[in-house]
Amino acid sequence: MVRSDGNAVVIVGASAAGLAAADGLREGGHTGSIIVLDSEAEPGYDRPMLSKSLLATKGNAEPRPLRTREHMVDRGIEVLPGHGAVGLDIDRRLVVTNWGEAIAWEQLVIATGVTARPVVTTGGVTLPSLRTRVDLDATRALAVGGKPVTLIGAGFIGLEVAAALRLRGVNVIVIGQCELPLAAFVGDEAARWLRDLHLAHGATLELGAATTAVTETTTGHAIRLADGRELHVDSVLAGIGSDPATDWLLGSGVELDAGVVTDTAGRTNVPGVWAAGDVASTLDPRLGRHRRFEHWTHAIEQGRHVGLNLARRTSEPYTAVPYVWTEQYGHTVHMLGERRPGDTDLVIEGDVASGEFVLAHGSDNELHGATICGRIRALRTFKKLLRAGATLDDAVGAATPA
């Protein structure tokens, strides 16, 4: 069965990027039908909350929905939950779903995000991870057992889950390959502060420790590390990164290279097919290379941008300054721009050890990014500086005395 009249804009993925694209289409004046499909049964919720307030507090509070039903009805946006795309036919302009139906499109937006990279035990069991509201229930269940929880991965998710569980009094062990957590994003000094923050809150950290195998035992799990040690632990949650959700596009003709490859405007190599959000690897006009971000605000902004381009039949380049934040033990760390390997990390304001600071990252007097904690006013300043292509000297000059 072919659904839709073929003039529809079909958006695959009803989360930050997909829903923003739908809104952008209406904002830009698109009057035709918009169909958004998603494989999740209840898509479209505040995903960052999963590893923060929703896990740190006891109870079964649900994540906040991104849109109300009225919002969708008012704008005439049809959402098809529980409809996963399993294939794409670019010649006949059809998306094929897990129900076996074909949805016809005139324009298509790919907004399928990423999936958690699986860690599989030697017994063939995939360890739990935290990406969806269903995963949240499983993670909560680990927390109520009273036993320690071990996190494999000291990235954003592993650290946030560790912090949330510690706030609930659950003992945690974090195993990370890196010597210092998030150092690539915030620099060594802030990463040391983050590490010490976890230690001060009673987390056990095994850093510089690569996991080589996980085996299920009668009492829990045995985790083998590259240095030869074996840790015997109870529950384990994996947070070792993610992979773009592009399986359904394999062989479709849409160019894939660690994500869906797009030009600066969000167009893929296939006319009428666009991509936005975590799944999109977008050409950065300033750097002349493709970049893919897994940032909430980016997904929203790029989704809207693609929707507007589509509605207005324009190809405006997407040039927003990347932004991501993380919350750990009551501290919100904001990261703007993109710190690069080898960058100098200058303390512009405050003092890192106190948890109130502004760091500028860059090299050769070029400003590449900023890490801001507790000095929220600096966010606006640094956004402007980064947008304007400012120098490290400009960043130093923009410091506000305490």
Ligand SMILES: Cc1cc2nc3c(=O)[nH]c(=O)nc-3n(C[C@H](O)[C@H](O)[C@H](O)COP(=O)(O)OP(=O)(O)OC[C@H]3O[C@@H](n4cnc5c(N)ncnc54)[C@H](O)[C@@H]3O)c2cc1C
């Ligand atoms: C626990 C957690 C905490 C986070 N915290 C932060 C944070 O503090 N700050 C920050 O900046 N970012 C954070 N992020 C990242 C942020 O959530 C993502 O950048 C954002 O969700 C990306 O939005 P998206 O719409 O591109 O993709 P997603 O939110 O991943 O949505 C993709 C949607 O597509 C659907 N889908 C996938 N495949 C198919 C298919 N074949 N057919 C139909 N539908 C499909 C999925 O079900 C999903 O609903 C966090 C992520 C997680 C998991």
